[in-house]
Amino acid sequence: MWIPIASVSPNHTGLPGAVGLQNVINDAIQNSSYDIQSTLYSSTVLSGGCTLLPGFARRLESELKLLNSSKNQCILIYKKQNDQKYAVCISGSILASLSSFRKIYIEKKEYEEVGASVVHAR
Structure with a gap:
């Protein structure tokens, strides 16, 4: 809990x-x-x-x-709903399949170099 x-x-x-x-x-x-x-x-x-x-x-x-x-x-x-426990995974899969995902995607290396503020640059 x-x-x-x-x-x-x-x-x-x-x-x-x-x-x-x-x-x-x-x-x-x-x-x-x-x-x-x-x-x-x-x-x-x-x-x-x-x-x-x-x-x-x-x-x-x-x-x-x-x-x-x-x-x-x-x-x-x-x-x-029966599939509710999978909703986040399904949503993530849909997001990752969008052509616009590459524009907002942040690689681990970039996050480690810049820090959390990198999310505001997207």
């Missing part, structure tokens, strides 16, 4: 500057056009293996509701 807890309560990790998944979601929505924020809050889709863990979706939704200072209703769309 360590990973799911750390994803919503990163203060347990001891990593300075770590933020919870609910903060990432909330910030992304808040940085979107005001006109679509209500839609985004009410239709955030969970996907991937960790979302299958018992209580994860409920905890993330409650944490997101605490951050939502507006009157927008927070609803996480969570459809348990």
Whole structure:
């Protein structure tokens, strides 16, 4: 249960500057056009293996509701599907097969030379 807890309560990790998944979601929505924020809050889709863990979706939704200072209703769309645990792998495969992938791909050597800031150059 360590990973799911750390994803919503990163203060347990001891990593300075770590933020919870609910903060990432909330910030992304808040940085979107005001006109679509209500839609985004009410239709955030969970996907991937960790979302299958018992209580994860409920905890993330409650944490997101605490951050939502507006009157927008927070609803996480969570459809348990047989292939959900493979969603990240499938998505990664699709991304890697795109012709535009080479433009955003960062090689390990380049990352080691430049550091994490290399992602902002893409």
